[in-house]
Amino acid sequence: xxxxxxxxxxxxxxxxxxxxxxxxxxxxxxxxxxxxxxxxxxxxxxxxxxxxxxxxxxxxxxxxxxxxxxxxxxxxxxxxxxxxxxxxxxxxxxxxxxxxxxxxxxxxxxxxxxxxxxxxxxxxxxxxxxxxxxxx
Amino acid sequence: xxxxxxxxxxxxxxxxxxxxxxxxxxxxxxxxxxxxxxxxxxxxxxxxxxxxxxxxxxxxxxxxxxxxxxxxxxxxxxxxxxxxxxxxxxxxxxxxxxxxxxxxxxxxxxxxxxxxxxxxxxxxxxxxxxxxxxxx
Numbered sequence: 001x002x003x004x005x006x007x008x009x010x011x012x013x014x015x016x017x018x019x020x021x022x023x024x025x026x027x028x029x030x031x032x033x034x035x036x037x038x039x040x041x042x043x044x045x046x047x048x049x050x051x052x053x054x055x056x057x058x059x060x061x062x063x064x065x066x067x068x069x070x071x072x073x074x075x076x077x078x079x080x081x082x083x084x085x086x087x088x089x090x091x092x093x094x095x096x097x098x099x100x101x102x103x104x105x106x107x108x109x110x111x112x113x114x115x116x117x118x119x120x121x122x123x124x125x126x127x128x129x130x131x132x133x134x135x136x
Numbered sequence: 137x138x139x140x141x142x143x144x145x146x147x148x149x150x151x152x153x154x155x156x157x158x159x160x161x162x163x164x165x166x167x168x169x170x171x172x173x174x175x176x177x178x179x180x181x182x183x184x185x186x187x188x189x190x191x192x193x194x195x196x197x198x199x200x201x202x203x204x205x206x207x208x209x210x211x212x213x214x215x216x217x218x219x220x221x222x223x224x225x226x227x228x229x230x231x232x233x234x235x236x237x238x239x240x241x242x243x244x245x246x247x248x249x250x251x252x253x254x255x256x257x258x259x260x261x262x263x264x265x266x267x268x269x270x271x272x
Binding site: 011012032033034036037038040041060061063064065066068071072075076085087088089090091092093094095114115116117118119120122123126 | 147148168169170172173174176177196197199200201202204207208211212221223224225226227228229230231250251252253254255256258259262
């Protein structure tokens with residue numbers, strides 16, 4: 001079977017049995033803020049423990065200064081990677097976060113555009129520039 | 137004594153005694169994601185209970201589509217107001233969040249610019265437009 005390209009988004013609590021059934025079929029799991037608020041960090045860790053997925057992505061859409069984002073990712077040791085907003089820029093934000101995650105063997109995904117109606121696509125040339133600069 | 141214009145930012149756990157001492161001197165408390173990850177939602181609620189401040193602001197710098205942001209604010213009933221990024225735009229995001237918060241008697245603050253070096257001030261005319269549109 002070819003490696004799965006699916007990532008299962010978890011935005012609220014799901015029964016462990018369901019995760020055990022679906023995990024072998026997906027590449028990874030994406031953990032949302034709602035789930036984390038519902039279960040707490042330890043609860044999320046327990047829910048995902050030993051599922052054997054390739055990647056656990058935390059999707060809080062981080063968009064703060066570097067010290068705050070670094071504080072957040074430090075608290076989520078179960079994650080392999082994190083999603084942040086490119087629009088906040090490099091210096092004092094994403095460059096520092098990237099360096100911090102690199103040093104801790106974690107990955108960064110940068111959001112360049114969103115799909116809802118209100119997103120302004122004229123921002124995309126700027127976000128592309130930031131993404132190339134940060135090189136996640 | 138004139139009403140205080142200070143808001144105390146809580147990005148990590150602080151002793152309750154310290155909060156009891158400082159609370160009468162501030163207008164409000166600003167709850168960060170780090171604190172919330174450390175204590176959990178119930179832990180934050182317990183820490184802040186009965187402090188008698190005018191306003192508890194949740195500063196997660198929300199920057200997601202409306203259903204996700206509404207899910208997050210719904211889980212934080214102790215808060216009076218929330219901070220979100222204006223750059224994500226109105227339709228399908230901030231307009232819906234504003235309507236949802238209005239219906240629940242909560243307030244919205246919109247971030248128009250950030251202070252770190254990497255923030256690009258050329259975004260500010262766009263964020264100003266969104267803020268005027270959402271009218272938080």
